[in-house]
Amino acid sequence: MDIEGQIAAVDRAVTSTEKDGTQLRVQTLAQSYPSPLADVWDAVTSPERIARWFLPVDGDLTLGGRYQLQGNAGGTVLECEPPDAEQAHFRVTWEFGGGVTWLTVRLQATGGEATRLELEHSAPADAVPEELWNRFGPGATGLGWDGALLGLSLHLTAPGQRPEDPMAWQLGPQGRRFNRLAADRWALAHTADGADPGLARAAADAVFAVYVGDAPM
Numbered sequence: 722m723d724i725e726g727q728i729a730a731v732d733r734a735v736t737s738t739e740k741d742g743t744q745l746r747v748q749t750l751a752q753s754y755p756s757p758l759a760d761v762w763d764a765v766t767s768p769e770r771i772a773r774w775f776l777p778v779d780g781d782l783t784l785g786g787r788y789q790l791q792g793n794a795g796g797t798v799l800e801c802e803p804p805d806a807e808q809a810h811f812r813v814t815w816e817f818g819g820g821v822t823w824l825t826v827r828l829q830a831t832g833g834e835a836t837r838l839e840l841e842h843s844a845p846a847d848a849v850p851e852e853l854w855n856r857f858g859p860g861a862t863g864l865g866w867d868g869a870l871l872g873l874s875l876h877l878t879a880p881g882q883r884p885e886d887p888m889a890w891q892l893g894p895q896g897r898r899f900n901r902l903a904a905d906r907w908a909l910a911h912t913a914d915g916a917d918p919g920l921a922r923a924a925a926d927a928v929f930a931v932y933v934g935d936a937p938m
Contacts, residue, residue, distance in 0.1 A: 744846040774876035858924030
């Protein structure tokens with residue numbers, strides 16, 4: 722598995738912004754895949770295929786429907802625009818642990834049977850106490866999304882390489898390397914959004930330790 726290549730293939734950003742009077746933290750990840758738009762759309766909207774690279778999902782994946790990921794978030798489908806010649810997107814609420822955030826996935830055909838996927842996760846700034854944000858930073862959710870994009874990449878390009886036990890893989894040498902590099906990239910994105918570099922680095926170290934089992938959640 723090309724860990725370094727996957728890390729380098731993803732663009733990451735953190736943006737502090739405001740919408741309708743609410744302070745938001747927006748995390749964005751983007752990656753291009755050598756698959757046509759229709760195939761990538763099917764991979765991210767078909768329950769059968771979502772289970773093969775992410776988690777099993779139940780519910781109604783149509784506009785206005787409710788969904789539930791096994792052992793993870795659930796929510797409502799707020800927008801759903803299937804592919805036209807060039808693009809597609811969906812937007813859902815992401816409800817977990819009593820909080821409500823928003824997830825948008827956009828697809829753009831880039832020519833040559835390739836597709837660029839952009840994942841945007843927006844959350845009210847007060848959804849996470851400032852102390853916890855300073856302690857763990859954007860990597861707390863960012864490392865999870867990095868793992869999801871890795872799973873999608875393997876599903877689309879090398880399904881035989883997907884670990885049979887993702888949790889055991891995460892705690893092993895390759896998983897530790899992957900999460901270390903991802904945490905470091907989130908520290909850079911955090912700093913670019915105005916965070917103190919030392920604080921961003923410490924947060925990356927803390928969230929890495931949690932993800933690889935070196936520290937309790």
